[in-house]
Amino acid sequence: MKKVFIALALAGVSAATSLGAWAEQPAVASDSAVKALFTQLGLNAKKVNTTPLDGVVEVITNRGVFYASEDGRYLFQGTLVDVQNKENLTEAALSGVRLEGVEQYKDSMIVYKADKEKGKITVFTDITCGYCRKLHRELEDYLEAGITVQYLGFPRGGMGSQGYKDLMNVWCAEDQQKALTDAKAGSTPKEVKQCNAPVAEHYQLGQSFGISGTPAIILSDGSMIPGYQPAAAISVAIDQLNTKS
Structure with missing residues (x-):
């Protein structure tokens, strides 16, 4: 199972497909604690979005995509993969960021x-x-x-x-x-x-x-x-x- 998970993450599975679904994820209404955490770390949290994981939010920053607990206490960086649907949700989020930046x-x-x-x-x-x-x-x-x-x-x-x-x-x-x-x-x-x-x-x-x-x-x-x-x-x-x- 571990090898399958890593393979999916590295391959960027179904990033384009998941981008459409991921775009529907709403931003977090109150994200001040999360943004404060990233400010302390010298990072600019541009946008905080919900994820399929309870209590975990996706944070779009000036250094890529991170994940954090909703209370701003815990932070981690890595690839979030929906194994059941074979979707690399992190790559999908980055794809949207890249398109906006290239256009800009x-x-x-x-x-x-x-x-x-x-x-x-x-x-x-x-x-x-x-x-x-x-x-x-x-x-x-x-x-x-x-x-x-x-x-x-x-x-x-x-x-x-x-x-x-x-x-x-x-x-x-x-x-x-x-x-x-x-x-x-x-x-x-x-x-x-x-x-x-x-x-x-x-x-x-x-x-x-x-x-x-x-x-x-x-x-x-x-x-x-x-x-x-x-x-x-x-x-x-x-x-x-x-x-x-």
Whole structure:
């Protein structure tokens, strides 16, 4: 039973199906104790929702999904799975958060649009990440497969790192696409003074999605693929989503 539970949790079972049902879960009327607990821990509790478990609430934070007792005394982090219905409720909650976040920052993405688009992926990327560079080297494969690639910045070293400064310069470049391609090829981005690109916001958004490394690929249903995947694999995933819709 333990192996089955872990397999379901890791596989993200039926996340898209459960998202519809999970969206019907109401917010908790009085959530001050829970929010106070998260404030003490340095976390921003954006929303507190009910769960199928008596006395346990779901908390959407700036660092992902947590669970807490209704009185704000106990806190735990993990994956909540409805074994009977084979639904990963945690992934469903995160999928909704990701869709909202991607929509919020759509105007600050660096986008490579496919001529015959059949789907889009949103990729959290870093310049120094080896697999991020590999994905970008294969950009034409994605575009030829009808996959538009839209990037958000995620400096793995944090907002005080050189990677953050480099991403800022890329996002502030006059030609963002060329700057990102050059940077992925190993060139140091040209410094742009008085740059106000929202890379810090991208980074914080990624953390709220549960991202800890790059590349992280968000599909159109809000599900996430943590790591590099070739264009052929992403194409199959998009075809499956298009078939469902």
